[in-house]
Amino acid sequence: MTARDELSLSRDAVADPVTVTADAAGNLPPAPQSQAAAASPRALGQPHAHESARAQVAGNASYIDDLPELKGTLYAAPILSKVAHGRLNGVDTAAALAMPGVRGVVLSADIPGDKMLAAFAHDEPVFAFETVQHVGQVVGVVVAESVMQARRAARAVQVDIAPLPAVLDPRAAHAQQSYVLPPVFVRRGAPEEAMAHAPHRLGGSFDVGGQEHFYLEGQIAYALPLEQNQWWIHSSTQHPGEVQHWVAHALGIDNHAVTVQCRRMGGGFGGKETQAGHLAVWSAVAAHKFGAPVKLRLDRDDDFLVTGKRHPFAYDYEVGFDGRGRITALVLTMLANCGFSADLSGPVADRAVFHCDNAYFLENVLVASYRCKTNTQSHTAFRGFGGPQGVIAIERILGDIAGALRLDAFDVRMANLYSDEPLADGKAKRDTTHYQMQVEDNILHALMPQLEQTCHYRARATEIAAWNAQQTVLRRGIAITPVKFGISFTATLFNQAGALVHVYTDGSVQVNHGGTEMGQGLHTKVAQIVADELGVPMAQVLVTASDTSKVPNASATAASSGTDLNGRAAQFAARNIRDNLASFVCGLDTCGAGEISFAGGEVISPKGRRSFNEVVKEAYANRIQLWSDGFYRTPKIHYDKTTLTGRPFFYFAYGAACSEVVIDTLTGESRVLKVDILHDVGHSINPAIDIGQIEGGFIQGMGWLTTEELVWKADGALATHAPSTYKIPATGDVPEHFRIALWPEANREDNVGGSKAVGEPPFMLAVSVYEALRHAIAAAWPGGKANGPIALTAPATAENVLRALGRM
Known part of the structure; x- marks a missing residue:
């Protein structure tokens, strides 16, 4: 039997079907939703069907491209830069204007209001002028009588750009002190002194890639001019109010003259929080110039090239710890690749700072956060909003500590959890974050051991060790990682x-x-x-x-x-x-x-x-x-944004996941075999929806850390700009053993229905897959133990697994 056969067979050998459970004791959820909902006099707590489910299945749910178009509607397509950084000398539109159906071209000079978008940093142009900052930056749009006429004409426009040096890597940007925003530093205790006296020390560097949103409905807007310089904008956006503000700003009119409506989106994941505003502005400016409704929908390739992604991060760390694996000192540097403009990079990087502790007490710590400017798309919000980039840092560090001490990583994680244990001075406890928020609702000391028992972690770890001792090609790994995720906007005014x-x-x-x-x-x-x-x-x-x-x-x-x-x-x-x-x-x-x-x-x-x-x-x-x-x-929240200290969150959502994986040491291929999740949603408002969010969040997180690789070429062009080159998880990647249980306790804060938020926290449970892969890689080294930390770059593609094995 070949290694590939064994990898395939491992799925079939798992007898357990995909199963969900509705409470921490393992009880099944209520009866099918229609029966359960009908039997209960209350709506809360029942698994009611999604309000649009029937319409979506029947194809009757309308998205923007399904709306009836007004007579005279025109269509726009973007003119894209083919240079990563350069001086914009001119735009030759003659060939495009001569093509059938083309009405004209819209450039920066046609904007009636501010030529810069109304983003908080005011550092991003509506259309490029004077310079271009990345391959795919929009220089203008072509407007035509059909979608394909506009797209063909946009490709015929000749853009004269004199190339300038481009920076494509956050480490290179950091070396040049190229930042979109000033760096931020958070310090507690005396990390340098504690590091000097630590019984054990480790250091290292690693990188974690970004992620494409890959929403099913691409970015789209439809701008309709109304009477008396009023406007109606259909936008696939997570933030209609910001689209309203941006369009009014670009047109030079008051907000009250612009109405923005969104019935539904075909996915967002953060990619339509700010960047949907770009399309609305481009459409509105075009509609203003031609006095007609204008629709702009990016095709998938252009969507990849134009829009920002999850921020890739680079990390450097030094950690001190004792014989139990408990951290005594940590110095962590995070380099966020922000792209060419600030967008939401400030709050994203802030949240990475807030979540670089995840569930663990850090007594002596220095965190340095650099917001690096590169000549790529301006990276933006993505599910977790910097939280995943913070969580993976500390989980990687704890995994490294466990490997150095030859301890079970679960025990090291338990030893570092926030707790009521007093510090050495007797004046404080291990219950306050490095940004000075007390962790008052910690349930992980109960939740994690319960998951450990229900998923049979110890027995499985023993079985996996025996398996690995006998195998020559395949290696298995297992890991349990928790999540503690703060709920609220870090910008207090949005709450x-x-x-x-x-x-x-x-x-x-x-x-x-x-x-x-x-x-x-x-x-x-x-x-x-x-x-x-x-x-x-x-x-x-x-x-x-x-x-x-x-x-x-x-x-x-x-x-x-x-x-x-x-x-x-x-x-x-x-x-x-x-x-x-x-x-x-x-x-x-x-x-x-x-x-x-x-x-x-x-x-x-x-x-x-x-x-x-x-x-x-x-x-x-x-x-x-x-x-x-x-x-x-939202009550209780407050913090100083200049020092990043205070209480930025109303409460925390918790959870833990146990993942088991297998790798082929000859090819680097990997598969997730089993996943067990115990997650905290408080008193669930809708268990069916919440479980769906946990499933989707976990699988999307798994994609970020295993297959979804963004590759920029040396000239700054994004090579992975279509489904043929960018691999999101498919149904075949979902483990057959995929069990989810909901923690039964209500939110201790006075939240609606006793519930807790569920959209983002489960995403970070997928870090357990990454740590399980590192466990499997370590088992492939001679004697089943690596000589040092497992240097696995994320995503853990086959190539990166082989590199971590020292075979590339």
Whole structure:
């Protein structure tokens, strides 16, 4: 049997099917959602189907490219730079203008407002002028009567660029002190002194690659000029309010003249937080010039070339530790490859600093964060928003410590967890982060041992060691890693939300809030919250498209806070209406407001029951307000952004994953065999959606660390710019043994429904795959132990695994 045969057979040999569990004890989830939802008088806690699921399966869910187009709509396509860095001498459009259907070209000189985007750093042009900063930078757009006419003409435009030296690597940028923003340093204790006295010391350098968002629906915008210089923008965006601001800024008009709407996105993952704004601005500027609606949809290759990715990071570290593997000193340098402009690199790099502790106490630590400017796409938000880049650093370091001491990595991780154990001075405990936030809700001391037991980690580790001792080609590895992820925007001002709830005279309910739906089920959860607040069935509640004319100044749907913020705002709006109705019924029945309850589609008082619909009709006849707004601001958070100290997060979400892998030492190929996850979502609002988010987040994280490799050539061109050259996980990469259990405890903070955020935290559970691969690689060295830290560059492609094995 060949090694390849054994790799294939290992999947078939696993008898366990893909299984999910609904509590930490291993109990199965409720009955199928339609039955469970029908049997329960409450919507919260039930696995209701996604509000658009039926329409999506039937092909009836509309995305922007499905919308009917107004008569006279034109189409735009981008003109791209083919040079990584250079002086822009001119643009020759003659050949393009002579092509059939072409209406014209839009360049920087055609922008009626500011030529720079309204980003906070004000460092990115709408269209390139004077210089170009990366291959794929948009110099302008061609506008034509059809999509293909515009794309063909855009490729015919000749751009005269005089090349300048380009910087493509964060280490080279750091050496030249080329930064998009100033460096940030966070220090606690005396790391240099503690390092000098540490019983053991290690140092090293490593790199972790970026990641393409690969949303199913590419970037798209449709700009419609209205009367009196007003504008309607359809944008596939996570942040309609920012698109509104950017378009108004570029057109030189007030925000109130621009309305942005988004019913749904076909995926976002952070890639549509800021960078959807570019397409909206380009479309609007083109529509302004030609006085007609303009649609711009990037094809997949251009999307890859134009848009930013997850930030690649480079790391240098020195760590001191004792005989148990407990860290006594750490000096960590993180070099973030930000691309050519700041975009969201500041807060992304900040969150990497916040999460470079992950779940572990660091008493003496110095973290240096450099935001490096390179001549690549401007990197941007991506699920986890810098958190994964911080978490993988400390997990790699702890794995290195375990290897140096010949200890089980699980035990080393347990020894370093935050705890109530007092420090040597007796004045403080091991429960405060390096940025001075106390960890008050730590459940990992219970959660991690429970996962260790339920996944049979010790027995499997013994079996794997025996397997590896006998194999000549295949090696297996196993690892458990935790996650502690802070929930809130690190920019405090974004931790606010608004919502509108309308109850109509037939009892139907319409909800509008500032969040956006990108497939993650936000609208479904908000509908559940409102349904429970009013005591009506889910089917009676409709959540409408995100719209800047309904809820203004809304924050981006990001930072895993969509339900926390918008769900609470919608709950408050519904509560106001419920209180109005309760007061009305009290007047009819001469009772106290506290004696009125809403459940099962009824309004219940001590004197009887009325249907909700009946009460609404009577209330309207008596001129009772049946609509309300709601507003929520996250409590308790505060921090000094200049020193990165304080309490930037409302609470932490926790979890742990055990991953088992196998590698082929001849080819470098690898496969994930088994995954067991125990994750903390508080009291789940919708277990089906939450489990789906955990599954998707983990697999996407696995892709980041195993197959999704971005390669820039020496001339700055992105070589991996299509599905043929960029490998995301497919169904065949999902392990057959994939078990997920939800931790049963409610959120200790007063969050909506006792829930916790679930969008981003599970992504970092995939670090267990990376650490399991390093465990397998170590087992392939003579004697089953490497001479030093396993230098595995992420993603762990076959080539990088072979390099880590010393065979390339």
